[in-house]
Amino acid sequence: MSRQRHTLDDLLTLMAVLRDPEQGCPWDVKQDWDSIVPHTLEEAYEVADAIERRAFDELPGELGDLLFQVIYYSQFGAEQERFDFHDVVDVLTAKMLKRHPHVFPDGTLASRRRDVSAAEVQTHQVHSRWEALKAEERDAREARSVLDDVPLNLPALSRAAKLSKRAARVGFDWPDTRGVIDKLREELDEVAEALDAGDHAHVREEIGDLLFATVNLARTLDADPERCLRATNAKFERRFHHVESALAEEGVPLAEAGLSRMERHWQVAKQQETSQQNASQQKAK
Numbered sequence: 001m002s003r004q005r006h007t008l009d010d011l012l013t014l015m016a017v018l019r020d021p022e023q024g025c026p027w028d029v030k031q032d033w034d035s036i037v038p039h040t041l042e043e044a045y046e047v048a049d050a051i052e053r054r055a056f057d058e059l060p061g062e063l064g065d066l067l068f069q070v071i072y073y074s075q076f077g078a079e080q081e082r083f084d085f086h087d088v089v090d091v092l093t094a095k096m097l098k099r100h101p102h103v104f105p106d107g108t109l110a111s112r113r114r115d116v117s118a119a120e121v122q123t124h125q126v127h128s129r130w131e132a133l134k135a136e137e138r139d140a141r142e143a144r145s146v147l148d149d150v151p152l153n154l155p156a157l158s159r160a161a162k163l164s165k166r167a168a169r170v171g172f173d174w175p176d177t178r179g180v181i182d183k184l185r186e187e188l189d190e191v192a193e194a195l196d197a198g199d200h201a202h203v204r205e206e207i208g209d210l211l212f213a214t215v216n217l218a219r220t221l222d223a224d225p226e227r228c229l230r231a232t233n234a235k236f237e238r239r240f241h242h243v244e245s246a247l248a249e250e251g252v253p254l255a256e257a258g259l260s261r262m263e264r265h266w267q268v269a270k271q272q273e274t275s276q277q278n279a280s281q282q283k284a285k
Helices: 008-018 033-052 059-079 087-101 123-139 156-169 175-196 202-219 225-250 259-284
Strands: none
Touching: 008 059, 033 225, 059 087, 059 202, 059 225, 087 123, 156 202, 156 225, 175 202, 225 259
16 A cells, blocks of 8 residues: 655645754754755755766655755744745746746746747747846846856856856857867966976966866856766776776785776776777667
8 A cells, every 4th residue: 555645745844843942853953054055065966966877766865855955944944034935936936937038928827928839939049038137136136246146155166167157248258169278278388387486376376277267168168067077087986996996806906006007907997988988879870
């Protein structure tokens, strides 16, 4: 016999009970706005990880964990009589209606357009409208710069991408990708010059400039730098695990293997991955 499915109201009730000073969970009762933030960031990354691994059977649980963070903040707001979950839903819905005038002309669900298909609305038009409306919202909050309200606690690569994207919208950008590549070479040369000078503080500064230029290259190619780096991290792990396994089969301790032997196994792992990718592409055809 299957159990009855839980509802959103059940979840809201559960959180209220967990936070009850007398009957709730001691850990949940002592949490506050700041203590939950690290958990929120962690849960967001776990959602991204499940998607990138195509672990869709894990995704409902991971999305639930992320939703629970929203429930937490909503409970804090309700306890302090600032807002509750229903206010969050109301503000979000109103904002999305406003940002999609090509779908809801009057800014209401009832005004949904039925005379124009999604295919007839160009992506660049939607993006332009979206950005224009977000700019209006920033103006309403009395933002003084196009760079205002880019969160400080974003991962550095993501924040760099947002900052450069904002600047590019007002014309502070290279005319083409070649200019970004030239900038990358320039920054790499400056890293080498700082190294030659033995100025370690300057080296760190130039490495930051090099990373920022790399993020700009990703942006101009419409690639998410965080996602690119996560994919490379995963690739590095796979190949290094192969190196470790190969050395273990040879009975050679990792610390005694030496760079040339490890590099040889690394290249084998690389060739195997390339062969697998080619086979998958041929199969897809």
